[in-house]
Amino acid sequence: MTSEALIAGFDAGQTHTRCRLARLTPGGDPLVLAEGEGPGVSHLEAPGGEQRFGQALVQSLAAASRALTQQHPGQERALAAAAIGASGIEAGSAVQPRGQGLAAAALQLAPERVLVTGDERTALEGARGAATAGILLISGTGCIALGRNALAHQHRCGGWGWLLDGAGSAADIGRDGLALSLQMADGRHRDTALRQALWNALELAADDPAAPQAIKALVVQPHFGAAGLARLAPVVHQQAQAGDADALAIVQRSAEALAAMAAAIAGQLELQAPPVWPAGGALEHLGLLRQHLAATLTERCPGAHLAAAAGDGCDGALQLARELAWQLGPD
Numbered sequence: 001m002t003s004e005a006l007i008a009g010f011d012a013g014q015t016h017t018r019c020r021l022a023r024l025t026p027g028g029d030p031l032v033l034a035e036g037e038g039p040g041v042s043h044l045e046a047p048g049g050e051q052r053f054g055q056a057l058v059q060s061l062a063a064a065s066r067a068l069t070q071q072h073p074g075q076e077r078a079l080a081a082a083a084i085g086a087s088g089i090e091a092g093s094a095v096q097p098r099g100q101g102l103a104a105a106a107l108q109l110a111p112e113r114v115l116v117t118g119d120e121r122t123a124l125e126g127a128r129g130a131a132t133a134g135i136l137l138i139s140g141t142g143c144i145a146l147g148r149n150a151l152a153h154q155h156r157c158g159g160w161g162w163l164l165d166g167a168g169s170a171a172d173i174g175r176d177g178l179a180l181s182l183q184m185a186d187g188r189h190r191d192t193a194l195r196q197a198l199w200n201a202l203e204l205a206a207d208d209p210a211a212p213q214a215i216k217a218l219v220v221q222p223h224f225g226a227a228g229l230a231r232l233a234p235v236v237h238q239q240a241q242a243g244d245a246d247a248l249a250i251v252q253r254s255a256e257a258l259a260a261m262a263a264a265i266a267g268q269l270e271l272q273a274p275p276v277w278p279a280g281g282a283l284e285h286l287g288l289l290r291q292h293l294a295a296t297l298t299e300r301c302p303g304a305h306l307a308a309a310a311g312d313g314c315d316g317a318l319q320l321a322r323e324l325a326w327q328l329g330p331d
Contacts, residue, residue: 009030019063100116120146198235294306
């Protein structure tokens with residue numbers, strides 16, 4: 001394998017997919033050249049899941065390739081290997097080889113030159129850098145946690161799908177706020193500015209008596225789903241920042257759910273005072289959620305502390321693609 005070989009790392013989430021292209025360097029980290037973005041993915045078993053997965057890879061790679069041509073003329077060449085961390089791809093499950101085949105076809109690579117795994121595993125690889133142990137905590141549209149100890153043993157918590165196990169995610173924050181707004185509308189709960197803010201975000205009038213029925217119809221539409229609920233999380237967060245007690249309680253519950261996952265992993269892997277690497281849009285953009293998580297961690301998992309990640313999911317995917325490329329040699 002020459003140092004001119006091109007590799008790709010993908011971070012495929014439910015909202016969007018990023019592709020990062022890099023050149024191999026002898027004995028060092030891949031040299032990143034360009035990045036592009038495409039649509040998100042869903043579980044392969046979901047309606048249209050396989051098609052969405054393929055489109056996400058093709059479109060994000062095309063965007064990264066265009067950026068590569070513009071920024072580094074003459075660097076264009078065929079991929080030597082690719083690694084994909086994707087939401088809904090369970091490592092060791094029957095879904096993983098299906099994803100492998102779909103990815104190989106989409107990227108026009110031999111199956112042995114593609115590695116497909118869960119996005120939490122590529123994110124952990126990118127976050128830990130040179131660290132041998134720690135916990136990755138992802139809160140985006142969905143949420144999941146994965147830890148590793150010094151013996152390279154791993155343990156995962158959460159990530160069982162937004163319908164069953166989304167506590168701590170942006171989708172849950174949005175859903176809890178929207179559910180509470182309907183209780184406010186029918187008199188079960190004291191009405192606050194949270195209801196008006198959420199309904200305004202859905203382009204519904206707070207004084208429209210038909211709005212609750214419109215919300216009931218909206219949330220079951222195929223285009224809404226977890227992503228639609230997650231888009232409401234910043235509205236809940238904004239109201240929490242403004243002092244709304246109900247919104248603040250929702251954010252605090254989510255922080256406690258995230259801390260509980262970290263504590264469970266620390267116990268399973270016997271980690272002492274582990275670094276916890278926060279990741280995902282909710283923990284990146286919702287400051288109160290992150291603040292309450294930091295405080296709750298010290299209670300649930302003494303010594304655990306939020307730490308800056310060495311890199312992101314694309315970095316982790318590139319590291320796995322690098323290992324695969326060097327292992328296989330020239331195409």
